Amino acid sequence: QKEVEQDPGPLSVPEGAIVSLNCTYSNSAFQYFMWYRQYSRKGPELLMYTYSSGNKEDGRFTAQVDKSSKYISLFIRDSQPSDSATYLCAMKPRINRLAFGKGNQVVVIP
C-alpha cells in the first residue's frame, strides 16, 4: 500500500462548478498536509497548508483534514478556467520529506 493514495483520474467540470479532490493516507506520523497546484511544464506551487483536523479556507479554496479517517480534501468553489491544472496532495511528519499523491488533472470548461 502506498503511503498516499490519490485517484489520478482526470476531472472535467463546467466553469462555476465545485471541484472536489481527495487523498487518503496510511502513515499516522503525518502531521502536515498540503495541496500543491502544478501547471503544465511548471514546478508545483503551494496552494494550501494545514496541520490540524478541520477546515481551512483561503478565498475560493477550502482544505479539509480528517486525521481520524486519514483523509484530506480540497474544494474549489466557483471554478475558473485558470484553475485548470494538476492538483497534488502532499503530507509529511514533523520534519523531512514530503510524500505526494499521484495528482489529479482538473480541466475547467468555459
Added chain:
Amino acid sequence: GAGVSQSPSNKVTEKGKDVELRCDPISGHTALYWYRQSLGQGLEFLIYFQGNSAPDKSGLPSDRFSAERTGGSVSTLTIQRTQQEDSAVYLCASSSEDRTQYFGPGTRLLVL
C-alpha cells in the same frame, strides 16, 4: 526575491552518459530536496539536505544517483550511466524553518 532555479530546463542525453542537474535554492533556505516526477507516478522523494547534517539519501533509487550541496546553497544531482527509465522531470525544492517547500521549475531529462 528570486525563487528556486534549476538548470538546465531540458536535457537530452544518450543511454550510458552521465548528467548533472543543478539547483539554486531560495537564499537563506537551510533545507533542500530533490524529487523525481515520472509520468503517472507522482513525485518521488530522492534526497534531502538540512544545514550541515548528513543528507537523507533514502530515496535514491540506485548507486548511479548521487547529490552534493556545496556551501549550504547550490546542489548538484548527478546520474551516472543513465538509463532510459531515468527519463523524468527532476524537481528541486527548498524550505526555511517554517517547513513550507518551494519548488523550482524542474529539469526535464530524456534518455535516448
